[in-house]
Amino acid sequence: MKDSICNVLDELEEQSSLEKSRKINVLPENRMLAITKETGELLNMILRLKKVKNMLEIGTSVGYSTIWCAEAISEQSGKIITVEHNPAKIRRAKKNFLNAGIQETIQIKEGNAIDILNELSKQEEYRNFFDFVLIDADKENVIKYFDLILPMVSIKGIIVTDNMLYPEKYREDMKKFSDYLKTIPGLQTITSKIGNGEEITIKLK
């Protein structure tokens, strides 16, 4: 991994751990709420093994998960579209992408995820387009996100959803989501205990 990427990931891990331990006081809207390092490693490995070229991420925050993913995708000369509605976080993410030297791999779409997904899903070019999707925005809309995303995922494409197990305040929404996935034919899905609990779903047909 390039030094510039390692340095930014290290900085963000430090920031995340200070926030989680409440050693620094950060307003709720400015918190990173990032995936864990272990989840970053898992995503990076899946992307590498699958040689993913086209990825979609819902919930950029300041770009920690995006950078883990972009590192693997850049080797395939692929692209990530990442969606975020908080302008202050987008500014921080852009700076992090530049510092990591990975900005060419990432396109940020600024706005409400439902609106952006509605827009993308109307475009024929995005039908069966994404080989990999990370869903990590607000949890109450997770089923809506999944429904809009599924037609845009390629056959054998993977959708990872964060926070299936932690924080516990999301358990109810995530249980509904996991029960919902079981009703959809043509999916294979498993809840992994890695990180905050990662749902790994494959679109089989």
Ligand SMILES: C[S@@+](CC[C@H](N)C(=O)[O-])C[C@H]1O[C@@H](n2cnc3c(N)ncnc32)[C@H](O)[C@@H]1O
């Ligand atoms: C859990 S954080 C994402 C963390 C990031 N994936 C990481 O691991 O570094 C969720 C992000 O989704 C954004 N978000 C929440 N609801 C959204 C919405 N309706 N549209 C777009 N972004 C949203 C929040 O502003 C927040 O930055």
